[in-house]
Amino acid sequence: MAPDATAAAGTTPVLTATGVTMRFGGLTAVRSVDLTVHDRQIVGLIGPNGAGKTTFFNCLTGLYTPTEGTVIYRDTLLPAKPHLVTQAGIARTFQNIRLFPSMTVLENVLVGRHTRTHEGLLSALLRSPGFHRAERASHQRARELLEFTGLADKADHLARNLPYGEQRRLEIARALASDPGLLLLDEPTAGMNPQETRAAEHLVLAIRDQGIAVLVIEHDMRFIFNLCDHVAVLVQGRKLVEGTPRTVQGDERVIAAYLGTPFEGAPGQDEAAEVEAAEAARAAEAATTAAALAAHAQAEAATRAEAVTRAEAVTRAEADPPTATDDTPPHPHHEENDPR
Numbered sequence: 001m002a003p004d005a006t007a008a009a010g011t012t013p014v015l016t017a018t019g020v021t022m023r024f025g026g027l028t029a030v031r032s033v034d035l036t037v038h039d040r041q042i043v044g045l046i047g048p049n050g051a052g053k054t055t056f057f058n059c060l061t062g063l064y065t066p067t068e069g070t071v072i073y074r075d076t077l078l079p080a081k082p083h084l085v086t087q088a089g090i091a092r093t094f095q096n097i098r099l100f101p102s103m104t105v106l107e108n109v110l111v112g113r114h115t116r117t118h119e120g121l122l123s124a125l126l127r128s129p130g131f132h133r134a135e136r137a138s139h140q141r142a143r144e145l146l147e148f149t150g151l152a153d154k155a156d157h158l159a160r161n162l163p164y165g166e167q168r169r170l171e172i173a174r175a176l177a178s179d180p181g182l183l184l185l186d187e188p189t190a191g192m193n194p195q196e197t198r199a200a201e202h203l204v205l206a207i208r209d210q211g212i213a214v215l216v217i218e219h220d221m222r223f224i225f226n227l228c229d230h231v232a233v234l235v236q237g238r239k240l241v242e243g244t245p246r247t248v249q250g251d252e253r254v255i256a257a258y259l260g261t262p263f264e265g266a267p268g269q270d271e272a273a274e275v276e277a278a279e280a281a282r283a284a285e286a287a288t289t290a291a292a293l294a295a296h297a298q299a300e301a302a303t304r305a306e307a308v309t310r311a312e313a314v315t316r317a318e319a320d321p322p323t324a325t326d327d328t329p330p331h332p333h334h335e336e337n338d339p340r
């Protein structure tokens, strides 16, 4: 069943990124990117390797301070401080799984809960009633999330002993523990088998159904086009196209970007055009040669067939000489011997 993501998307912006630019020395990894995510929306961020997708995520979540631009979550201008971004309501997972491998599954989720517990160090040291209440609430929420992500029966397992697909789920459970309004997923299906990928799709839809907006980087186009109601394409740090999956899928520039053909105005386009023209000329030459060879072979075959036909006719004539009929003129020898 193809899930229908558009049915649930809202119209209130939860994330508004404006003019986000990130430079590393001479390299501009992200160039003036604008992106809006609305509530209950699943937005896909796609683009070839090195396009700047993860760098953009890092700018949104405070890991990097953008060289230029602003990031607003609901009405809050976000500072470049990851814990403040999480507190504001944005959670994320990473391209490379970042769990605490020697902690249990439950403990990993509890770690993700810490931004939502307000009991201070003193309360913890004194083991105050408030601390115990908060701890019980955290455990309850963590177990709910394990149930939600299908990991309830693994609560006491060490994270490192989980199969790969479940480790990815655990990362999501831990991110959800901070009660986000927006979840950023960086390649959630990387390394998964098709079955795990389908399960991840359903999990993302279930997250959206909980009222959480999702911004997802993913290379699996089936995942993107099945789930997202909006897709933005980054190429060489710039936003090339955005729109519905259908719009993006049909855009020639997107196809060209993935095939490695430069889009209009891309750096090095002239050189690429020259190479392309030379390749086209070579291909045309090869096609002409192939056509000439085919014509030659055809002519030879025709000659051979004609020779065979002629040889057969000669053989037939020798084996079966023609007999005289009424129409056959009389043989001169017969005339000479005519008794009349």
Ligand SMILES: Nc1ncnc2c1ncn2[C@@H]1O[C@H](COP(=O)(O)OP(=O)(O)OP(=O)(O)O)[C@@H](O)[C@H]1O
Binding pocket: 024, 027, 029, 047, 048, 049, 050, 051, 052, 053, 054, 055, 056
């Ligand atoms: N900390 C950094 N210092 C210098 N350059 C960086 C840094 N982080 C990323 N880059 C460069 O920025 C560019 C964009 O990288 P980024 O990882 O954001 O791309 P991506 O679209 O996420 O790629 P992929 O799909 O392969 O994960 C690349 O050229 C990369 O080498």
